[in-house]
Amino acid sequence: MARRRTRATSRADGRGGLLSAIVEFDSVGLRYGTGAEVLRDLDFRLAKGGFYFLSGPSGAGKTSLLQLLYLARRPTRGRIRLFGQDLGDAPRDVLPDYRRRIGVVFQDFRLIRHLSAFDNVALPLRIAGKSDAEVEGPVREMLAWVGLADRASARPPTLSGGEQQRVAIARAVISQPELLVADEPTGNVDSDMAHRLLHLFTALNRLGTTIVVATHDVGLITGTPGARLMRLEKGTLTDPTGALRNPPAEPVSAR
């Protein structure tokens, strides 16, 4: 088994280099309570530094799959490896260390309403044990990067949807995560803001962060060079572009 894992985490990418997997799902299933499985037989690997879109109709299980990715849920069967570690049934106390390596942009932003934009963005750094002095500079810089330098002390209820979205993104990337998971990040913003968000994600991806974005926005998918597509239907993953093969086929944008 160990030998198989080693092969799975590092395979030839077809271009003469090695493609290291940051996420590996083997026969993963998920059910809520005693109901039917909402996710079935998920087998895929995501390459480190890749940019992935997850699409599918509403109710297909996209959010559930993302929750497995950012360790908010555990699979009811199968094996999940993140960062080279089996985490599907890992003890609870080891999960926080791995969650800190993952940035999450929630569909509903999930900002803490009574904290300022500054404090919301600073939260991951403070949880990681950074002092106020260590937090100040990076948070100001991040707020400036998302265009909210002058809204640092504003609380979420006083921010527009787009501004809240950017605070959520700033919070997700402030600790330079290795994996960024975003659930419908453009669902609440206009097309201009969607384009800017995509630009932010692309910039992060160039810095080495693996990006997984669940979206219905076809324009977002086709407008992202090098991105690969995962399609989820009725809890089962299909591979229309060959993106999930390892080594993968051509990037979706090249088709």
Add this chain to the structure above:
Amino acid sequence: MKPSFFAVSEAENRLLPGGTFRSPTPYVIAIMTFVMMIVAAAGLALANAAGVVAGAVEHRYVLQLPDGRDGKLERAVQAARAVRGITEVEPVSEQQMRRTLERWVGPGGLGEDLPVPAIVHLDLAPGAKASAIGAALQRAIPGSRFIAEQATVQPLLGSLRALRWLAVALVALMAAATSAAVVLAARGALDTHRSTIEIMHGIGATDTQIARLFQRKIALDALVGALAGAAVAAIALLVVGGGGAALARDVAGTAPLRAGDLILLALMPFAAAVLATLVARAAVLSALRKAP
């Protein structure tokens, strides 16, 4: 969020808004602490009273004669003084005995020819063997009875000791009730801040980091409540217990509460706050462990 059992930064403090006295916790703990301190003070006073009574009669015995007339009382006194281990011999005169008995039989109820029992109070030296002394006295004074005064006050001592243990049980029950109130308060606080907790968990906060925020908040509520309850209890003890203290000084020659007791009572609100903090931490950690 550096690991620390109690201290949190200003930024961490902002994560859980709402100041002290916004929840019922401080009020419940104030009432519990007030009752605990009153009951504890009563229990300590009873324990002290039992100690005073038991100490006063510990080495005290009575030699009882059916009839003290015809020089029998004097002979008994001489015999007692001759026995080793008896440090004090104090006869009760016939006149005094008659005066005492007349309280029950009425004036003139005792004829001059009616024999009156005689009593000699004896103090034994510490460590003296009472059974040997009693046997020696009964050999020297046939028909006499050697009685420990402790046996006479035993029912009273038993009652005092039972009341003391009742006070201990009541304090323990109050502490348990306080713990239960804190558990409910902690669960309520967790429900109120559920979304914040989920976000913090998602970002990588550990259960300990989250529990620390709640335990600090509940500890502050508990400390303020406990100190308020203790202050009111202290006033009540001073006002209501003042008369009792004076009586105890007159009767037993000592205050009902000693310095050690007062220190113990003063520590109770802090003990209540520590208990509340530990219970809150355990309750919060237990609830957080149910998350994925």
